[in-house]
Amino acid sequence: MIKGLLFDYGGTIDTNGLHWGRVLWDSYEKHQAGVPEGVFLKAYSYGERALAIHPIIEPRHTFLDTLQLKVEQQFLFLRNEGIDLPASLGKAIAQDCYQFAKSSVQQAAPVLAQLAERYPLVMVSNFYGNLSTVLQDFGIAGYFQAIVESAVVGVRKPDAAIYALGVKELGFAPDECVVIGDSYSKDILPAKTVGCQTIWLNVKGWETTEVSSEADVEIDDFAQIPEVIGGL
Structure with missing residues (x-):
């Protein structure tokens, strides 16, 4: 019996399954x-x-601030x-991506x-x-x-320990919890390691390796979640 849900944020709730690198590249x-x-891929990874390493983003920063x-x-x-690209272009790209995220979250x-x-x-992110x-x-x-955030708890996906912390916040057995995320390697596999059930929002990522999916359910639209949870 499902008793609690664990959600990824970036690429799941704010883009409906599109990898953020893809969203930014489309805006470029x-x-x-x-x-x-x-070259963009290298710039994205560098950023x-x-x-992740330097204290560039502060707790007060909004998502638009984060994108900028x-x-x-x-x-x-x-x-x-x-x-050498102009700062005005950077602001336009950030604003464009922010509006995309805002629309996705509203949906x-x-x-x-x-x-x-x-x-x-x-939330586990x-x-x-x-x-x-x-x-x-x-x-x-x-x-x-509750929010289990890597920069706060000191553990990052794909370390399964971050999902174990999420399960602890829910207070249920792992198999009574469902993890919903867009990344097979960073959400689905560590969640299965902990013992959770999983829903993979499999839309358009940048993980090019073919995988034999261990997800309990695969969907291609965030709106499908309520329906498929009933079958777990």
């Missing part, structure tokens, strides 16, 4: 930034590492590669509200220490009874 293309995709800081780090890498909110009436929800501010900014913080 939309604004004709003129950056080769391979993610910088934000992400893009600033990407532009720094690109500048060192000889591609996810009624689903979260429906689920929160039936189950306690806990690799994030930068400002996830509470982000959730409040988007108006969905009230659906979650």
